[in-house]
Amino acid sequence: MRKPLIAGNWKMHFSVPEGLEYALQLRREVERYADTVDVVILPPALMLWEIANALRGCPIEVGAQNAAWEDQGPFTGEISPKMLAGWCHYLLIGHSERRQLFNETDEELNRKLQAALRHQLKVILAVGETLEEYEAGRTEEVITRQLSAAVYGVQLRLPTDLSIAYEPVWAIGTGKAATPGYANTTMGLIRLLLGKSFAGLASEMRILYGGSVTPANTRNLMEQPEIDGALVGGASLKSPDFTQIIQATAEVVQSQRV
Ligand code: 13P
Numbered sequence: 001m002r003k004p005l006i007a008g009n010w011k012m013h014f015s016v017p018e019g020l021e022y023a024l025q026l027r028r029e030v031e032r033y034a035d036t037v038d039v040v041i042l043p044p045a046l047m048l049w050e051i052a053n054a055l056r057g058c059p060i061e062v063g064a065q066n067a068a069w070e071d072q073g074p075f076t077g078e079i080s081p082k083m084l085a086g087w088c089h090y091l092l093i094g095h096s097e098r099r100q101l102f103n104e105t106d107e108e109l110n111r112k113l114q115a116a117l118r119h120q121l122k123v124i125l126a127v128g129e130t131l132e133e134y135e136a137g138r139t140e141e142v143i144t145r146q147l148s149a150a151v152y153g154v155q156l157r158l159p160t161d162l163s164i165a166y167e168p169v170w171a172i173g174t175g176k177a178a179t180p181g182y183a184n185t186t187m188g189l190i191r192l193l194l195g196k197s198f199a200g201l202a203s204e205m206r207i208l209y210g211g212s213v214t215p216a217n218t219r220n221l222m223e224q225p226e227i228d229g230a231l232v233g234g235a236s237l238k239s240p241d242f243t244q245i246i247q248a249t250a251e252v253v254q255s256q257r258v
Contacts, residue, residue: 001256004222004249005038005163005206005229007124008236009065009092012044019047020054022239027058029243034059036250038229040090041236045079052087063090063124066098069111081112085119092231094126094150096169106149113154117161124163124231125150126210127190131170139168140189147190151197159204164190165231171211173233180220180227183209187226215244222252 014022023041030039040061043051052062064084068075071082081091093112098104109125116123127146129139147164156162166187171178178186187207194202209221210231221227229249235241 001253002204002206002228003036003038004253005040005208006242006246006249007063007090007092007165007208007229007231008039008041008242009095009210009231009233010041010043010237011065011097011233013237014043014047016047016050019043020050023051023054023060025239026242027055027060029239030060030246031058033246033250036253037246039246042090042092048084048088061089063092063122064088065092065095067091067093067112067116067121069108069115071115081116081119081121084121089122090124091116091121092124092126092165094146096126096128096130096167096172100169106146109150110152110154113150113162117154117156122160122163124165124208126165126167126231128167128169128172128211134168134170139186143186143189144193147193148197151194154197156198156201159198159201160206162198163206163208163229164194165208165210166190167210167231169211173212175212177212177214177217177221178209180217180224183221184224184226187224191226213245215241215248218245218248219252222249 040063042063042065067081068078071080094109129142133142206228208229208231209227213230213232
């Protein structure tokens, strides 16, 4: 059985002292679920090092929200996977905000994925259709394009090297999560696609759902067979909500074990 992964994407929130204090609070509240659920927080790059140090030795892992495809060079404003190597565990790439607001392309994401894997970062690749694409019935086409382009030529060592976050863009920050059934069906397609590129590993790779995940809808989502966790935005900024999402996930795992 795949161990669920709950990832908190802080986006562009918190000052450095606020982020640090919050990370330490989460450490106290969330550590107890670590045997059943993997937890990662994705703070802004500015506070990542400080928070990684504060959480050293604790099962909560940290990740970056973005990184470049080169190790170093004239890339003003960027950070590289090489800078993250050895102390930062995860890297999120392909979030729809990066695709839409910063014009990231599938080809760039392929380069970012290769660069991150070279530095042993565990990658969470986000994919998802816009509202317009959803309404036009183009979800399958869009997901197939995004995923196939991003993983083109990529080799994995372990199933945990790469997780996919399925985030329908229309569900992000809208309070309108996808229904568990719809999410599960699309994530089944994602697993089929993973099987084409990573035969032998796909059944062990984690696929997360993202988009208006809350304590109230976590259980129903996590009960779906293809949903192996969540990429949480707004609700990851409040410790009671984020803790409840992790707790509900742990409870689903426990109920499936008996
Ligand atoms: P919300 O949970 O706020 O909808 O955000 C989802 C998201 O974008 C996580 O990456």
